[in-house]
Amino acid sequence: MPEFLADPSVLTKEKLKSELIANNVSLPGGEQRKDVYVQLYLQHLTARNPPAPAQPDFSSDEEREQTPLSARNRGAASGRKATKKTDKSRSEEKDDLDITELSNEDLQEQLVKYGLNPGPIVATTRKLYEKKLLKLMEQGPDLKAPLPLPEISSTVENTRQNGSNDSDQYSDNEEDLTTDLRLEKREPLKTRTKTPVALKQRRVIEHNQTFSQDGVTETVWTSGSSKSGPLQAFSRESTRVSRRTPRKRVEATAQLPVDDAVISESTPIAETILTASNKTLVVNRVPGNFKHAAPTLSISELSDMPRRTPKKPLMTAEVLDRTTEEQRAERDILKEMFPYEVSTPTGISASCRRPIKGAASRPPEHSDFNMEESFSKYLPKYGTSTDIKPEKPPTKKERSIPLWIKVFLFVVVSVFLFLVYQSMETNQGNPFSKYMNIVSQGGTK
Amino acid sequence: STTSQKHRDFVAEPMGEKPVGTLAGIGDVLGKKLEEKGFDKAYVVLGQFLVLRKDEELFREWLKETCGANAKQSRDCSGCLREWCDAFL
Numbered sequence A: 001m002p003e004f005l006a007d008p009s010v011l012t013k014e015k016l017k018s019e020l021i022a023n024n025v026s027l028p029g030g031e032q033r034k035d036v037y038v039q040l041y042l043q044h045l046t047a048r049n050p051p052a053p054a055q056p057d058f059s060s061d062e063e064r065e066q067t068p069l070s071a072r073n074r075g076a077a078s079g080r081k082a083t084k085k086t087d088k089s090r091s092e093e094k095d096d097l098d099i100t101e102l103s104n105e106d107l108q109e110q111l112v113k114y115g116l117n118p119g120p121i122v123a124t125t126r127k128l129y130e131k132k133l134l135k136l137m138e139q140g141p142d143l144k145a146p147l148p149l150p151e152i153s154s155t156v157e158n159t160r161q162n163g164s165n166d167s168d169q170y171s172d173n174e175e176d177l178t179t180d181l182r183l184e185k186r187e188p189l190k191t192r193t194k195t196p197v198a199l200k201q202r203r204v205i206e207h208n209q210t211f212s213q214d215g216v217t218e219t220v221w222t223s224g225s226s227k228s229g230p231l232q233a234f235s236r237e238s239t240r241v242s243r244r245t246p247r248k249r250v251e252a253t254a255q256l257p258v259d260d261a262v263i264s265e266s267t268p269i270a271e272t273i274l275t276a277s278n279k280t281l282v283v284n285r286v287p288g289n290f291k292h293a294a295p296t297l298s299i300s301e302l303s304d305m306p307r308r309t310p311k312k313p314l315m316t317a318e319v320l321d322r323t324t325e326e327q328r329a330e331r332d333i334l335k336e337m338f339p340y341e342v343s344t345p346t347g348i349s350a351s352c353r354r355p356i357k358g359a360a361s362r363p364p365e366h367s368d369f370n371m372e373e374s375f376s377k378y379l380p381k382y383g384t385s386t387d388i389k390p391e392k393p394p395t396k397k398e399r400s401i402p403l404w405i406k407v408f409l410f411v412v413v414s415v416f417l418f419l420v421y422q423s424m425e426t427n428q429g430n431p432f433s434k435y436m437n438i439v440s441q442g443g444t445k
Numbered sequence B: 001s002t003t004s005q006k007h008r009d010f011v012a013e014p015m016g017e018k019p020v021g022t023l024a025g026i027g028d029v030l031g032k033k034l035e036e037k038g039f040d041k042a043y044v045v046l047g048q049f050l051v052l053r054k055d056e057e058l059f060r061e062w063l064k065e066t067c068g069a070n071a072k073q074s075r076d077c078s079g080c081l082r083e084w085c086d087a088f089l
Helices: A013-022 A034-048 A057-079 A084-091 A104-113 A123-139 A152-157 A173-186 A195-212 A217-243 A267-285 A287-291 A293-303 A312-337 A371-382 A397-423 A433-444 B005-011 B028-036 B042-051 B056-067 B071-088
Strands: none
Touching: A013 A034, A104 A123, A123 B042, A123 B056, B005 B071, B028 B056, B042 B056, B042 B071, B056 B071
């Protein structure tokens, strides 16, 4: 065929190869990327195209540089689904470096500069890493050192279910803070085996302590607040992580500019790093309880990748340890806040239910009567509405509310019936006297 | 549970020479596409996953590029491989 395509990327790699071979173009050895063949095709074959655009030397260079870009763009867009974002990102100006021209080692270097830890850059992985580098470069050539920002396009898709809904974008610091605080107030000392609650509790500790003492908390709070964003995001992530399918990771979380030596580790360990750094914060505040806990936990967490289902029991055990430590700390604070509450491990205090006198084989004894008790016992018998006292102490709020309603309604209905009965007129005599008179009159006639 | 039967079956034992269609998320169509590209056995796809340092996100992107898997399919596949690695690697 004398006519050669101007856009060879519509052909498959095999077709490209065969076309090149058919036109006596020497192919590079081994399996190359399609772009290589595209370039060769353009170089040798499109140039021979009769109506081909004029190709003086300087412009052919430009074309060669641009067309692979655009070809890749078009190829990517046409072949696959939602790669439009990457199209846009690629068509934007790249900096001084042309990423496709980078060697594997250079590409790796560039990725490392952004804090990534790329795997081997091989034929199959090169394209992915090029794309990643492009994204990173566009997101900020100045942000190289500490903050590899999450990939928005891919991460947004990868929420839900297996991905476990992490890696949402981390806005809404305040909302999370308030919800966390609310959660904490409702269930102050409940232990949960999930890391995020532990984290939230810890954060609330920080908050509580900031409220109580002003002096030292400034630094803690500021550092805490700077971390609160990613922390909450992380906790939100990990809630969902631990919820059912503990996948999806935190490589998306922003790394924190904290100078822990640990943070130089790769992003998959960012989770553990965050928890470790969080713990160090708390250690400042509550030295006794946490110091021994923190190093063991950080070590164990570093060695263990959380969110694996087989290793979940390990995680929960550790979390339990952590949470019991925290409870001790929390109890100190909460004792201040609620001095009259009974202190129990779970925060639920239930007193023994008094046996109901006068019920099932328990004869009432007058010596035991309180005024309050008598009312509650006589109520069901007489149906008079008096002060209703709870039979059980009011801690079991869950059940007493419907019980109240039931008793009240019963009383209302019984009172109503009683009044109806009372309001009825008392008729003297035989209701059938009228008829008897009629009959007797009829009889006499 | 939120894992499919296919996932559970795959993760239950070493993959050996299982074809790529036994991976969770990879059905007939995707399996064929992968085979065309040379990924005819599950272990070859595993190889790609490992070369990407078990980075699920990158792997999902690769899968999307290679065979056109959608988000759910790629998620299922990456999760399946990751669990397999946890269990056997």
